Amino acid sequence: MNSILxxxxxxxxxxxxxxxxxxxxxxxxxxxxGAEGLRVFxxxxxxxxxxxxxxxxxxxxxxxxxxxxxxSGTPIIVISGGNRSNxxxxxxxxxxxxxxxxxxxxxxxxxxxxxxxxxLASSSKNKI
Amino acid sequence: MSLIFLASVIFLxxxxxxxxxxxxSSAALDSAKSYSDALKEFRTIYTSEVVARVNKHPxxxxxxxxxxxxxxxxxxxxxxxxxxxxxxxxxxxxxVHLYSPYPFPWxxxxxxxxxxxxxxxxxxxxxxxxxxxxxxxxKGRAVLRFATADIMxxxxxxxxxxxxxxxxxxxxxxxxRGVLEIIHPINISESKTxxxxxxxxxxxxxxxxxxxxxxxxxxxxxxxxxxxxxxxVQKRTQEIKKIEKSLAYSKKMSSIGEVSAGIxxxxxxxxxxxxxxxxxLNYAVEMGAKDNxxxxxxxxxxxxxxxxxxxxxxxxxxxxGQFRLENLDSIVEKSLEGLQEQxxxxxxxxxxxxxxxxxxxxxxxxxxxxxxxxxxxxxLHAVKNRQEKNIExxxxxxxxxxxxxxxxxxYGISENIVEKIFDPFFTTKVVGEGTGLxxxxxxxxxxxxxxxxxxxxxxxxxxxxxxxxxxxxxxxxENISPDGLDEIDLS
Numbered sequence: 001m002n003s004i005l006x007x008x009x010x011x012x013x014x015x016x017x018x019x020x021x022x023x024x025x026x027x028x029x030x031x032x033x034g035a036e037g038l039r040v041f042x043x044x045x046x047x048x049x050x051x052x053x054x055x056x057x058x059x060x061x062x063x064x065x066x067x068x069x070x071x072s073g074t075p076i077i078v079i080s081g082g083n084r085s086n087x088x089x090x091x092x093x094x095x096x097x098x099x100x101x102x103x104x105x106x107x108x109x110x111x112x113x114x115x116x117x118x119x120l121a122s123s124s125k126n127k128i
Numbered sequence: 129m130s131l132i133f134l135a136s137v138i139f140l141x142x143x144x145x146x147x148x149x150x151x152x153s154s155a156a157l158d159s160a161k162s163y164s165d166a167l168k169e170f171r172t173i174y175t176s177e178v179v180a181r182v183n184k185h186p187x188x189x190x191x192x193x194x195x196x197x198x199x200x201x202x203x204x205x206x207x208x209x210x211x212x213x214x215x216x217x218x219x220x221x222x223x224v225h226l227y228s229p230y231p232f233p234w235x236x237x238x239x240x241x242x243x244x245x246x247x248x249x250x251x252x253x254x255x256x257x258x259x260x261x262x263x264x265x266x267k268g269r270a271v272l273r274f275a276t277a278d279i280m281x282x283x284x285x286x287x288x289x290x291x292x293x294x295x296x297x298x299x300x301x302x303x304x305r306g307v308l309e310i311i312h313p314i315n316i317s318e319s320k321t322x323x324x325x326x327x328x329x330x331x332x333x334x335x336x337x338x339x340x341x342x343x344x345x346x347x348x349x350x351x352x353x354x355x356x357x358x359x360x361v362q363k364r365t366q367e368i369k370k371i372e373k374s375l376a377y378s379k380k381m382s383s384i385g386e387v388s389a390g391i392x393x394x395x396x397x398x399x400x401x402x403x404x405x406x407x408x409l410n411y412a413v414e415m416g417a418k419d420n421x422x423x424x425x426x427x428x429x430x431x432x433x434x435x436x437x438x439x440x441x442x443x444x445x446x447x448x449g450q451f452r453l454e455n456l457d458s459i460v461e462k463s464l465e466g467l468q469e470q471x472x473x474x475x476x477x478x479x480x481x482x483x484x485x486x487x488x489x490x491x492x493x494x495x496x497x498x499x500x501x502x503x504x505x506x507x508l509h510a511v512k513n514r515q516e517k518n519i520e521x522x523x524x525x526x527x528x529x530x531x532x533x534x535x536x537x538x539y540g541i542s543e544n545i546v547e548k549i550f551d552p553f554f555t556t557k558v559v560g561e562g563t564g565l566x567x568x569x570x571x572x573x574x575x576x577x578x579x580x581x582x583x584x585x586x587x588x589x590x591x592x593x594x595x596x597x598x599x600x601x602x603x604x605x606e607n608i609s610p611d612g613l614d615e616i617d618l619s
Contacts, residue, residue: 016404081396105400109407
């Protein structure tokens with residue numbers, strides 16, 4: 001069973017996403033901000049990370065830097081409503097910082113599942 | 129400046145012309161007086177030294193017709209007249225006349241036969257003046273007519289009283305016998321001064337001309353410089369206006385852009401959650417997972433409420449409120465009451481300090497309650513994790529304004545956050561706890577009342593939000609009907 005870490009300060013969105021992914025059989029870990037996300041990521045064996053960008057304390061960009069700073073190749077999907085003042089720019093920065101896929105809210109379940117499948121397949125190939 | 133210069137030049141010319149006239153007059157008078165004095169002196173000497181001696185000799189006589197008799201010599205007056213004629217021949221235009229109301233019969237043109245002669249006679253006899261003169265016109269040219277009294281000398285009295293043809297007897301020494309007049313053309317004196325004055329005028333004119341040209345040049349340069357500077361100022365002003373317009377447009381667009389991005393972000397969160405819940409719902413329905421279905425429908429409802437709240441907040445500014453004269457302390461109490469449960473739950477101590485009696489405030493009660501609730505909720509969030517959880521509400525007033533202060537013992541707000549704290553959608557709270565519109569809308573509401581909402585903060589000690597509201601003036605109170613239902617636009 002693949003494990004996914006969900007990092008989002010919006011509890012409602014996080015729980016909706018958790019319900020959806022659990023139906024597909026993934027093991028879900030939750031974190032409400034970047035700092036908590038980094039703690040869970042270092043503690044648990046995580047196969048894929050799905051994170052928001054704009055969060056209190058440590059935001060999504062800092063989370064990306066934290067994960068990539070450990071030389072981890074764990075795939076990361078960024079799902080965000082974007083930075084309030086500069087939507088496109090923040091997505092660009094996220095990709096530069098190591099996000100594999102960036103998706104804007106509202107996200108479609110099919111697109112999300114395809115993205116997860118694609119990244120997990122690629123990740124398992126690399127491991128082999 | 130040109131006018132001043134022109135006036136100065138005109139003044140100089142007038143002054144020089146007057147000076148010239150004065151010099152001419154003075155020179156003419158001097159000349160005529162010298163002429164007159166010389167003639168008199170000559171006659172006196174002739175009378176005393178020549179006539180007196182000749183009269184003692186029986187073979188010689190003194191007569192006016194001396195040319196017709198071999199041993200006759202001229203009368204003093206006759207010789208004086210002859211001398212005058214001779215001098216006149218050498219000095220063009222100068223005439224010498226000796227006249228009186230009592231002329232000898234052989235004398236021609238020696239009576240008081242013109243106006244000047246009569247005035248001169250009157251002046252030297254009745255007014256006892258020694259001289260009398262006029263600058264006047266004579267025979268078509270400007271002259272000085274200079275008259276002096278011809279006084280009867282001791283040596284003359286006997287002859288004048290005893291002469292066979294004397295027009296009058298009874299003369300005494302010192303009597304005014306007649307008038308000696310010198311007619312002196314002005315142009316003679318003029319010509320003496322003209323050369324000097326002409327030189328002065330030419331010099332003054334040259335200086336004036338050079339000065340005037342210099343002045344014109346300076347004025348030209350000054351005007352050219354002024355025009356250049358004006359052009360520069362105008363160009364710069366136009367550039368500044370363009371930049372200002374551009375900046376204002378950029379600021380407006382930036383502000384619109386920020387608000388739009390804020391709205392988009394806030395709405396996208398619940399919409400994203402709804403979309404996921406709907407898709408989860410599909411799977412749940414397929415799987416017949418009833419619990420999951422109910423969970424998703426609850427979530428969808430919750431998210432719709434969340435969107436509804438955002439829309440309501442956005443519409444607050446457009447609502448038309450009902451203005452009444454309200455007691456501010458009762459509005460504060462109502463707001464505190466509404467939050468009582470939350471304060472107690474968080475263990476917050478609330479204290480109030482109200483300066484009574486408070487004047488009434490003309491407002492939409494609901495709006496002020498909303499502002500106070502927003503500020504109090506903000507303070508509650510600020511203190512909820514602090515050891516000391518104190519919030520104080522102070523109300524005071526001056527003659528013109530109310531001051532409502534909400535002081536908390538929270539962490540305080542850093543400077544970079546204070547700058548943005550009243551911006552729409554700015555929040556430091558986690559998503560779902562605040563829309564980021566509360567302080568922005570409160571700020572808007574208070575500004576609409578002509579008031580101010582400000583914040584001061586010290587990190588580690590807490591923050592103070594101050595609402596300043598204008599007190600309703602008597603004239604405003606008169607305009608509000610007793611039921612308080614009139615709406616007053618305070619914007």
